[in-house]
Amino acid sequence: MPAPQKPHITADSFLHTPSTNNTSTAPITIYMISGNPGLIGYYHTFLSLLSQKLNPAPQKQAQQPAFQVYGHSLGGFELTKPPAKQYDLEEQIHYVQNNLEEFLTNQLASTRAQSADTSSAPVPTEPTRPKVILIGHSVGSYIAMExxxxxxxxxxxxxxxxxxxxxxxxxxxxxxxxxIAKSPSGQKLTRLLAFIPQLALVVGFLARVLTALVPGALLRSLIRFYMGSPPESMVETTAGFLESKRGVRQALHMAADEMQTITSDRWSDDVWGMSGVRDPVARLFFYFGRNDHWVAERTRDEIVELRGCEEGGPKMVVCEEGLPHAFVLKHSEAVARKVVDMVLDIVG
Structure with missing residues (x-):
């Protein structure tokens, strides 16, 4: 069996597709939906570790399905091309949905072409229907549910x-x-927006002035100090975010819309995958933090009590290891291990 391919990584995307000789069996796609700010660069380390752990050595690959891992920056956060507009939460949902469908459509067309060109098979087989597992982080979880x-x-x-x-x-x-507005950070942002309604415009302008005046090396030193000496990839991603034309403004524009949109539970039992519903849409796992500044303790407990206590329903875990909301900064390894177990539970 060929050696696994190296991930294809850009500032706005991540893709790892394992090598396989079977053109009729597509790998299961793990699709990452980032939080806000929506730069997939923050997740490169996490996704690389996830790819390695989900696709073990060739001699072990026969024991489990192959997985490809894909992620793309949210709309308005791209660093490799100027954003065409600002995206609110509803528009982000459409953006992610279209991105996923375009990726799968292109890949399925490529697989069919390879299958048709396979000389060893007299009658090319039709590729199997692609299967997808969504991973959402923070507001990416809301987008995934939608x-x-x-x-x-x-x-x-x-x-x-x-x-x-x-x-x-x-x-x-x-x-x-x-x-989300009931969380500690949500309350602070709501008050700030009430005081400065055009917060996204004001802060976005100040960020552009700051990055124009501060040399790149000094900006990166300030980022390292403020973020507590994170990995260098995080420093570069943050610098790219601050230096981008509309990144900061896009993040606050989207955050303001989140405060208005993410309110009461809007999904029916079938979306939550409750066991009493015929043909649940998917198997769901929820991993909550403790003292998460973007999720109120009471809100979390109510979700777990209402949706997580039914036999066969979504599995909900509250972290007891002190992992932070922004786990990608320094805890990608620990979370990747947990996600691998969840993925294997879903497919197994």
């Missing part, structure tokens, strides 16, 4: 074109899916 809901509606409504793939699971890390 994609699950819309995916199910498309496949159950005869008047809508059905999707050409199946979402078989979702993993929500430090999820902000209900009442």
């Amino acid at each position: 994609i699950l809901r819309r995916h199910r509606e498309r496949n159950s409504n005869a008047s809508l074109p059905s999707a050409d793939f199946d979402i078989i699971g979702g993993i929500m890390l430090f999820p902000t899916v209900v009442d």
Whole structure:
């Protein structure tokens, strides 16, 4: 069997596709949806570790399915091209949904072409229907839940074109899916927005002035000091974010919309994958933090009590290891290990 391919990494994307000789069996796609700010560069280390752990040595690959790991920056946060607009939360959902569908469509077309060109097979086989597991972090979990809901509606409504793939699971890390404005940071941001309604515009302008006046080396030194000496990849991603034309403004524009949009639980039992519902849309895992400044303790406990206590329903875990909301800064290894167990539980 060929050696695993190296991940294809850019400032705005991450893709690791394991080598395989079987063109009829597509690897299961792990699709990462980032939090806010939505730069996939913050997750490169985490996704690299996840890829390594999900695709072990060739002699062990026969024991489990192959996995490809894919992620892309959210709309308005791209560093390799100027953003066309600012995106609110609803527009981000459409952006992520379109990005996922375009990726799978292109890959399926490529697989079919390879299958048709395979000289060893007299009758090329039709590739299997792609399977997807969503991973959402922070507000990315809200986006993932909305994609699950819309995916199910498309496949159950005869008047809508059905999707050409199946979402078989979702993993929500430090999820902000209900009442984000009640969290400690949400309360602070809400008060600040009431005092400065054009906060995104003001702070975005100040960030551009700062990065224009401060030399790049000094800016990176300040980032290292403020973030507590994070990995160098995090420093570069943050510097790119601050130096981008609209990144800071996009982050605050989106955050303001989150305060208005992420309120009460808006999903039915079938989206949550409750066991009493026929044909649940996906198997879900929720991993909550303690003292998470973006998730109120009471909000978390209410979600766990209401949605996490039914046999066969979504699995919910509250972290007892002190892992922070921004786990990608220094705790990617620990979270990657947990996510691997969740993924294998979903497929196994």
